[in-house]
Amino acid sequence: MPQLSPANTPRIGFIGFGAMASRMGAHLRTAGYTITAYTPSGKSPDPAVAMLPSPKALAEQADVVxxxxxxxxxxxxxxYGADGTLAGMKRGSVLINTSSVSPEATSELLEAxxxxxxxxxxxxxxxxxxEAQSGTLVVLAGGSEEDVTNAAPIFDAIGKITIHTGPSGSGARLKLVINGIMGAGLAxxxxxxxxxxxxGLDRSxxxxxxxxVAVISPHxxxxxxxxxxxxxxxxFPARLMQKDMRLLLDAAAREAVPVPTxxxxxxxLSLTRRLSPNEDYSSLIRVMEHTVANDG
Known part of the structure; x- marks a missing residue:
């Protein structure tokens, strides 16, 4: 399979085209790719991107999904299903899953x-x-070395570095590790x-x-x-961070790894998600501020 460059793989279809994907799509368009998208709502934050009526319809017109x-x-x-992406993809084509999902869902998609x-x-x-806006994402790619190398032009358009994490499924697992550290650090x-x-310290x-201080990360x-x-x-909405933490707890339990922190x-983050699901996960800081303000 040749490298997935704009010269030989011009059409990319996005399944899901929200805040992250639309920004990635903008960089891919700048790099020379043609972008289409599908969302359940049929809405797109970028009016220049054509929306397709179903995942299957999108896959039928795309070189890469x-x-x-x-x-x-x-x-x-x-x-999956009669109108799903896989039903419309041609044999030999490429599906890149940038979603943060469980290792089990990742393995199921690989087998399908x-x-x-x-x-x-x-x-x-x-x-x-x-980072999606500036094109400085870090891509955590799981798959064969050949497949990851072939997809490098796409990854280079959306990110500053691609880490080949190992065989298929490794990217999903590393993402849980990273987000676990991010969530615990914020907490x-x-x-x-x-x-x-x-x-009694002054807030400002x-x-x-x-x-x-150096002990706090730039993020x-x-x-x-x-x-x-x-x-x-x-x-990074609280509902998505809480979801990733939940996936990490389940994955760690399957490996019998104790993760009390x-x-x-x-x-x-479950409390934060309940109070403000669509605000940034850092609204946990506000939760703690309100807690101490109302104490006693």
Whole structure:
């Protein structure tokens, strides 16, 4: 199979075309690819991108399909059945799954792709909407070395680096590791901020001081700055972060790995999701602020 460059693979179809996918699509269009999309609502944030009426219809017109859906259920609904993506894909074509889904859903899609004669690469991305906007995502690609190399022009258009994580399924597993660290780090930050405020530290001083210390990652510093201003616009919605934490807990339990810190974080994010599902997951900081403000 030749490399999937604009010269020989000009048509890319997106299954799911929300905040992340639409930004990835913009970079692919700049690189010379033609983009179409399918969403259950039939709506697109980019009016220049043609919307197709079903996953099958999209797959029939695409050289490569990129799936970018929120969870296992959405992946299954769009991939399988008479109107599903796999029903419309040609033998020898390529399906790149950038969705953050469970290892089990990833394996199921790989096996279904094999039966359909379709190459499936699991390639979730590390980064939120700012990285998708700037084209600096980190692509976590699971598959054979040949398949990942052939897809490099697509990955290079949307990200700053591609990590070949190993055989199919490895990308999905690494994404859970990364998001677990991200979620637990934010939870620790929110709890520490809660203590500082309850102990009487000036709020502005506290937030500004934490922005200067090396122990907090650049990602979490960005969340802290936004929280200081009360800005919880959804770069990574709480409902999706809580979903990823839930998937990680299940995956760890299957391997008999104890993860008490991640379990506690998942409970905090479950509360955050219930209170503000479509705001950024960093709204957990606001939850802690309100908790200490209302104490006693």
């Amino acid at each position: 990129i799936a970018c859906v929120p969870d296992d259920e959405a992946l299954a609904a769009s991939m 792709g094999k039966k359909a004669g379709v190459t499936v690469i699991d390639a979730p991305v590390s980064g939120s909407t700012p 620790a930050l929110a709890e520490a901020v809660g203590y500082g405020l309850a102990a 001083m506290l937030f500004d001081a934490l922005d200067q 979490h510093k960005r969340k802290l700055k936004a929280a200081k201003e009360g800005d919880f616009a959804p770069q 991640l379990a506690a974080t998942t409970q905090q």
